[in-house]
Amino acid sequence: MTSRDAALEVVRKLRDAGFEAFFAGGCVRDRLLGREPGDHDVATNAIPDQVQKLFRRTVAVGKQFGVIMVLVKDRQVEVATFRADAKYTDGRHPDSVTFSDLKSDVLRRDFTINGMMEDPVAGTVMDLVGGNADLQARLIRAIGDPDLRFDEDRLRMLRAVRFAAQLGFEIESSTLAAVRRRAAEVSSVSRERVREELEKILVSADPVRGLDLLRATGLLHPVLPAAATLPDDRWKRTVRVVEALTRRPFVLALAALLHDAGRPAAGTAARDLKLSNEERERVVWLVARYADPPRAASMRPSEWKPLLAHPGAPDLLELHRAIQTADGAPLDAYTLLTGYLARPDLDPPRLITGDDLLALGVPRGPRIGEILQTVREAQLNGEVANAEEARAMAARLLGGP
Numbered sequence: 238m239t240s241r242d243a244a245l246e247v248v249r250k251l252r253d254a255g256f257e258a259f260f261a262g263g264c265v266r267d268r269l270l271g272r273e274p275g276d277h278d279v280a281t282n283a284i285p286d287q288v289q290k291l292f293r294r295t296v297a298v299g300k301q302f303g304v305i306m307v308l309v310k311d312r313q314v315e316v317a318t319f320r321a322d323a324k325y326t327d328g329r330h331p332d333s334v335t336f337s338d339l340k341s342d343v344l345r346r347d348f349t350i351n352g353m354m355e356d357p358v359a360g361t362v363m364d365l366v367g368g369n370a371d372l373q374a375r376l377i378r379a380i381g382d383p384d385l386r387f388d389e390d391r392l393r394m395l396r397a398v399r400f401a402a403q404l405g406f407e408i409e410s411s412t413l414a415a416v417r418r419r420a421a422e423v424s425s426v427s428r429e430r431v432r433e434e435l436e437k438i439l440v441s442a443d444p445v446r447g448l449d450l451l452r453a454t455g456l457l458h459p460v461l462p463a464a465a466t467l468p469d470d471r472w473k474r475t476v477r478v479v480e481a482l483t484r485r486p487f488v489l490a491l492a493a494l495l496h497d498a499g500r501p502a503a504g505t506a507a508r509d510l511k512l513s514n515e516e517r518e519r520v521v522w523l524v525a526r527y528a529d530p531p532r533a534a535s536m537r538p539s540e541w542k543p544l545l546a547h548p549g550a551p552d553l554l555e556l557h558r559a560i561q562t563a564d565g566a567p568l569d570a571y572t573l574l575t576g577y578l579a580r581p582d583l584d585p586p587r588l589i590t591g592d593d594l595l596a597l598g599v600p601r602g603p604r605i606g607e608i609l610q611t612v613r614e615a616q617l618n619g620e621v622a623n624a625e626e627a628r629a630m631a632a633r634l635l636g637g638p
């Protein structure tokens with residue numbers, strides 16, 4: 238069953254019980270744009286208790302805000318009671334909500350293109366805020382006074398940029414002016430939400446538009462200070478690198494965005510944005526290593542083999558390729574190393590272990606690690622071929638200084 242069919246079933250059932258019910262927000266926008274909606278949200282004048290009574294399988298996901306999840310076959314449909322949001326004191330969550338009518342539910346939404354309702358039974362669109370005209374004009378425009386709307390919820394400023402990047406739209410001028418005035422206030426938005434929006438911008442169809450908007454509005458400072466403080470020429474080059482990526486998983490795109498800021502700044506930014514440890518380590522590794530591939534020709538196998546055996550190697554090579562492309566520099570190291578990626582001898586089983594060394598009489602301590610490392614390098618360089626030769630080398634090293 239499609240998401241739309243599931244939501245249609247919910248609308249029909251609410252209507253049959255005498256309530257008003259519509260598709261609302263993003264799904265209406267996406268259908269008018271000919272994009273596949275991620276999900277279909279239903280808005281209704283039924284209050285949560287009434288919704289829960291009407292449907293057999295429900296989850297009270299956000300009952301205090303009027304949101305009930307209705308399960309239809311294998312689908313989940315969010316059903317939200319028409320509401321007006323009361324004052325926001327934390328700039329993020331409404332302090333309380335009042336259940337209301339369709340009109341105030343439209344007016345509490347963020348942008349005109351997100352403010353339309355669809356009657357899927359009659360096949361009509363209800364557009365009280367000029368959303369369709371803005372879709373045609375490809376504009377992100379706040380509903381109502383943009384200053385007040387961004388004061389209520391600062392996350393909306395990032396959403397404006399995110400929709401511009403996803404849809405390739407412009408931000409309407411008075412909305413844009415309000416973002417510029419209030420950009421610094423985004424520092425009070427939770428880092429998890431900031432990360433979510435930055436991620437959506439980086440993986441969007443037009444990340445360059447998003448990044449340029451972040452920088453031009455001043456939003457980049459609270460979002461990614463390390464990138465915001467780059468001088469203009471280095472910022473422009475950084476954006477060209479992001480643009481040159483042929484695939485943009487979040488971690489790779491973020492590493493591209495931070496590579497010029499350097500490894501400590503990248504670590505701080507990743508920590509700030511609450512990336513998982515694994516994500517953070519990968520970003521930092523990419524930023525620390527991006528300059529290695531150009532040195533490949535002068536590297537010994539004991540250097541390039543571990544680099545290529547690392548799980549981040551395909552991303553590292555892609556980052557390197559993007560940097561070279563942005564700089565108009567040659568791709569021979571990229572071509573060479575990409576060819577090596579599939580080699581079966583990048584990470585061969587070790588020929589000797591710490592236990593072997595202990596058995597040879599080496600006392601516990603740092604010397605063990607040093608010998609293992611030296612033997613490993615010799616193995617990767619083809620100077621030691623089997624366990625016997627490895628033990629002989631270890632014995633030689635032991636006899637030496």
Ligand code: ATP
Pocket residue numbers: 261262263264275278345346347348351352390392393
């Ligand atoms: P996406 O494709 O990212 O899901 P969407 O428009 O569906 O886009 P959601 O975050 O799922 O975005 O929100 C659904 C709808 O709720 C929006 O279309 C908008 O009408 C409203 N909305 C969401 N977040 C806000 C907000 N911070 N302030 C006001 N209205 C909002």
Ligand code: MG
Pocket residue numbers: 263275276
């Ligand atoms: Mg949505």
